[in-house]
Amino acid sequence: MKVETPQKKEIAVTEHEKHPKATKQEIIKKFPVKVNLENYEEAYANFDWADAKKELSYFAGGKINAAYNAVDRHMHDGRRNKVALYCIDAKNKLEKYTFQDIYHLSNRMGNALKDLGVKKGDRVFVFLPRVLELYVATIGIAKVGGVVGPLFSAFGPDALRDRLQDSQAKVLITTPELKGKIDGIKDQLPDLEYVVVVGADQSKLGPGELSFDVLMNEASPELKCEQLDPEHPLYLLYTSGTTGKPKGVLHVHNDIIGHHMTSKWVLDLRDDDVYWCTADPGWVTGTVYGIFGPWSNGASVVTYEGRFDAQSWYEVIDRMNVTVWYTAPTALRMLMKAGDEIVYQNSLNSLRHILSVGEPLNPEVVRWGMKVYGLPIHDNWWQTETGMQLIANLPCMPIKPGSMGKPLPGIEASVVDDEGNPVEPGQLGRLVVRPGWPSMLREVWRNEEKFNEYFRIKGWYFSGDNAWIDEEGYFWFVGRADDVINTAGHRVGPFEVESALVEHPAVAEAGVIGKPDKERGEIIKAFVVLANGFSESEELIVQIKEHTKKNLAAHAYPREIEIRDTLPKTRSGKIMRRLLKAWELGLPTGDTSSLEED
Numbered sequence: 001m002k003v004e005t006p007q008k009k010e011i012a013v014t015e016h017e018k019h020p021k022a023t024k025q026e027i028i029k030k031f032p033v034k035v036n037l038e039n040y041e042e043a044y045a046n047f048d049w050a051d052a053k054k055e056l057s058y059f060a061g062g063k064i065n066a067a068y069n070a071v072d073r074h075m076h077d078g079r080r081n082k083v084a085l086y087c088i089d090a091k092n093k094l095e096k097y098t099f100q101d102i103y104h105l106s107n108r109m110g111n112a113l114k115d116l117g118v119k120k121g122d123r124v125f126v127f128l129p130r131v132l133e134l135y136v137a138t139i140g141i142a143k144v145g146g147v148v149g150p151l152f153s154a155f156g157p158d159a160l161r162d163r164l165q166d167s168q169a170k171v172l173i174t175t176p177e178l179k180g181k182i183d184g185i186k187d188q189l190p191d192l193e194y195v196v197v198v199g200a201d202q203s204k205l206g207p208g209e210l211s212f213d214v215l216m217n218e219a220s221p222e223l224k225c226e227q228l229d230p231e232h233p234l235y236l237l238y239t240s241g242t243t244g245k246p247k248g249v250l251h252v253h254n255d256i257i258g259h260h261m262t263s264k265w266v267l268d269l270r271d272d273d274v275y276w277c278t279a280d281p282g283w284v285t286g287t288v289y290g291i292f293g294p295w296s297n298g299a300s301v302v303t304y305e306g307r308f309d310a311q312s313w314y315e316v317i318d319r320m321n322v323t324v325w326y327t328a329p330t331a332l333r334m335l336m337k338a339g340d341e342i343v344y345q346n347s348l349n350s351l352r353h354i355l356s357v358g359e360p361l362n363p364e365v366v367r368w369g370m371k372v373y374g375l376p377i378h379d380n381w382w383q384t385e386t387g388m389q390l391i392a393n394l395p396c397m398p399i400k401p402g403s404m405g406k407p408l409p410g411i412e413a414s415v416v417d418d419e420g421n422p423v424e425p426g427q428l429g430r431l432v433v434r435p436g437w438p439s440m441l442r443e444v445w446r447n448e449e450k451f452n453e454y455f456r457i458k459g460w461y462f463s464g465d466n467a468w469i470d471e472e473g474y475f476w477f478v479g480r481a482d483d484v485i486n487t488a489g490h491r492v493g494p495f496e497v498e499s500a501l502v503e504h505p506a507v508a509e510a511g512v513i514g515k516p517d518k519e520r521g522e523i524i525k526a527f528v529v530l531a532n533g534f535s536e537s538e539e540l541i542v543q544i545k546e547h548t549k550k551n552l553a554a555h556a557y558p559r560e561i562e563i564r565d566t567l568p569k570t571r572s573g574k575i576m577r578r579l580l581k582a583w584e585l586g587l588p589t590g591d592t593s594s595l596e597e598d
């Protein structure tokens with residue numbers, strides 16, 4: 001596949017670049033020379049996954065348990081009384097739990113599940129808001145060898161039925177408020193034996209429903225964590241559904257090696273950090289980097305039950321003195337939309353490291369982050385299927401805004417043509433990875449054919465994303481393979497057009513698709529949400545088009561722009577271009593179970 005790739009010159013932004021918010025002294029304070037991974041090249045050349053195993057705790061005979069590594073081992077390494085979890089509830093009440101608290105509570109959970117007859121390999125789904133019980137349940141299920149099924153609390157009955165039916169879930173843990181979404185579909189879930197309800201009065205529950213609190217009180221706080229084969233399943237998580245029907249991705253206990261190492265290198269977690277991952281554990285980021293990875297490193301984790309709004313989020317950072325903050329482009333774009341003033345009204349001085357994942361991070365957002373937070377935002381790439389970060393901007397490397405960074409030590413990633421042959425630097429192709437990293441998916445739930453599709457060519461894992469690599473080995477995301485637009489013989493990725501659009505002050509968000517066109521094959525159509533203070537006019541649309549033409553390329557500007565109040569997004573905040581396209585062309589919308597409701 002011979003394709004054109006825009007080769008825009010990017011200026012490297014380094015940690016030491018001048019910016020208005022921080023003085024030089026502050027920068028030095030925020031960036032002590034020592035980061036967990038100091039020399040990328042050296043580590044990349046010498047690293048072996050076998051060495052990483054030494055950082056984890058194994059039982060005799062090579063058995064392991066990810067939950068033991070995340071919690072139990074801190075009973076003996078001096079972290080017993082360290083805060084594991086800061087919970088801020090929806091009313092802003094703060095509770096703290098030490099590793100010892102989580103240890104005992106998750107032991108009780110494990111015992112309670114055993115009493116219910118949960119056996120190794122049974123699927124236990126967690127349908128909870130971001131409260132203590134979510135964390136306790138996840139660890140408790142893993143301790144007894146059950147398969148954790150994380151579910152986002154905003155899922156509606158259809159999304160729940162699809163996932164619980166497909167996975168043949170045996171137990172579901174939820175709240176009285178959320179239980180209403182299950183009541184109407186229960187008769188369609190023949191495998192679901194128990195619904196365990198947090199904070200419910202047993203006398204008010206129906207058949208097959210049990211009070212979480214009663215179960216926990218009756219269960220012993222002492223439990224011997226199951227010693228499991230490293231290939232024993234740990235969690236089953238459904239993908240975001242951005243490109244189609246969500247796939248059930250199965251991961252194993254051995255994944256903890258990847259969780260541990262990447263949390264150490266990419267999140268750069270250290271003992272004195274207060275870490276906040278804004279992703280809900282219903283998504284892979286919230287499970288891997290909100291629970292297992294940081295806890296395996298003994299970090300204190302913050303969880304916030306409330307919804308997004310700029311001031312509340314900044315308050316969480318200041319109140320908790322968050323040092324490491326892992327978030328997503330959609331949130332960062334909304335924060336940018338909320339403006340600079342609100343940033344300056346808060347301190348945010350505790351922050352030392354910011355990261356982003358889930359969607360392409362527009363360069364404009366990185367530059368804005370430098371300006372207002374005085375810190376670069378570290379983009380990194382991975383998928384539900386990859387189970388851990390694979391490509392990242394590490395703290396030790398200069399950031400190129402718009403790039404996802406470089407493959408981590410132990411990861412061979414490449415960009416190849418349709419036959420699996422690596423393309424030249426600067427050429428667009430398919431982003432692939434050589435199988436063998438510890439957290440790789442082990443199964444698409446009961447769908448071997450789908451699983452095999454990922455590995456169909458020359459032994460590569462095909463990610464389904466398109467990218468290019470620059471001369472210095474940095475990877476640049478172009479779009480989902482299905483989203484690449486072919487206009488008058490040019491191949492254009494939606495991301496670069498969207499990024500050029502959001503550079504215009506009137507544009508808060510943009511979603512770009514290819515629209516069939518007799519003359520050009522496809523034309524580029526952009527759906528745009530305007531920033532505060534701007535209103536739709538012919539003149540403004542022309543201005544935005546001209547801006548994109550000038551800053552990106554004449555062939556890559558959107559010939560059509562439609563202003564919208566919102567863009568369709570998954571509940572995890574990803575723009576659903578396939579819906580924009582289906583609506584535009586009057587085609588069936590396909591699976592919309594992950595669609596966010598306004």
Ligand code: ATP
Nearest residue numbers: 239240241242243244358359360380381383384477
């Ligand atoms: P589905 O597979 O159901 O269509 P999804 O691919 O959005 O949904 P996830 O596994 O949650 O489900 O997301 C992984 C995808 O998110 C990647 O394949 C990529 O397209 C996108 N992504 C993640 N991180 C980045 C990043 N840093 N830059 C660009 N894209 C990213």
Ligand code: MG
Nearest residue numbers: 239243383464
């Ligand atoms: Mg995907």
